[in-house]
Amino acid sequence: METLFFLIVSIVAIASAVMVIACRNPINSALSLILTFFCLATYYVMLDAPFLAAVQVMVYAGAIMVLIVFTIMLLNIRIDATRRHSHMIFFGSIVGFATLFNTVYIVMKSRAATPATTVNVEALKAGHTELIGREMFTNFLLPFEITSILLLVAIVGAVVIAKKKI
């Protein structure tokens, strides 16, 4: 059952990922990217990490992609495949292949290559939300606070740039 489901999700994920770069219309690319994120969220659910899945959908599909879709709409880029931008494809493919190589290296060499033998049953029972929250507010309090200050700076900066007169 799980293998079958995994196969279906994988096919959708790969097809939509190909659609992201194959589509002529940027909006359709963005929609395909949302579908890819959704498939990733499904993988997280299958790996017993529902919190991560919900956050994936909320942050990536729900927030970041809205921003991207907005940008595409407001600039009204319809079809963007002119000769003028063809050199970008070259550099883009270099970056893409480098990332692919990097990912393959990580998967083959790192700890991810050896499957986990013991599943932490306690962690599954408590739920990831509680564990993540506890870790975040005890062991990782300083990074958490620094991140929130960074985000605050970004918000204030955005307001200052957007509003000429405050």
Added chain:
Amino acid sequence: MDTMILGLPMIYYVAMITKVLVAFIFVLLTVAYATYAERKIIGHMQVRLGPMRTGWHGLLQPIADGVKLFFKEEIIPSSSSRFAFIIAPLIALIPAFITFAVIPFGGVMEVAGYKIPLQIAGYYDTVAGRIFDVNVGMLYILAMSSLGVYGIVLAGWSSNSKYSLLGGLRASAQMISYELSAGLAVVSVFMLSGTLSLHEIVMQQSAFNGMNWYIFKQPLAFFLFFVCSLAEINRTPFDLPEAESELVSGFCTEYSSMKYAMFFMAEYANMVTVCALSATLFLGGWQGPFADTFTILGPLYFIAKLYFLMFVCIWIRATLPRYRYDQLMYLGWKVLLPVSLLNIVVTGLVGYFISH
């Protein structure tokens, strides 16, 4: 009934499919008759009769409307972005329906010795002797409702019409800003409950025959959540995205036939979901007198609370005028958001002093 399919008993699948079908048909029927109830209630509030011609007191009106919309000509504007135009109603409709999956609508029902929890995304563990459901239920709902905005944005943009675009932009700005306050408003409930699972939240409200509902502990949070949800689903007084007097019909101006019907259904399905969620979080869900002894009472209590909240939505629509756009943004960012943050702080402080 002891046949096992892929490690689970046969009855598990039967129960699951039945639950999905029952919940889906229930939401569909409620959506259809919510349109009728809305016209009828507003009619009576304004000393009119409302629909009277189709069937007894107009009872067949939703079916007539559905058939009419179904047989209308489907028009796709020639200068629209075809793919986005076609897919937008679907994107609006699907999240509205699938959020219902995590909402518990009853206790545990026993069929042929097999215990079935009345919640689609839940199962009864016979070893542990309790119900397990999605332990991030509320996050799932927030995630799904953040997807609903795509349908409207795409509809507004792909129609290639200025009314649609303005409606779409207004809708998305409004949904994004009120989603924030709605999300923060329910945080204070989670601070009390200590869990995100909707089943657990319902169970915690069971004591003292309704006196333990979160609406009594968190009245401000209920108010904030309900107001923000109304804004998020574009109901009056926040129905600016489809303000008839300014924008024709907002983002669905160019839509016709079944695609228009889909937006209509999505709007009402969102209303059902939001009311069901408010009932679950703040009004004790399916809990009520004797609901533990007679399982059938659970869904009935749930439906009663759901319909009461939907009546309140319709009542608000009959009573309040529409907000202006700047008033809407002012209310969202400068009133509701600080108040919901303050509510979290106060809840945290009070909780700290009680527990120490």
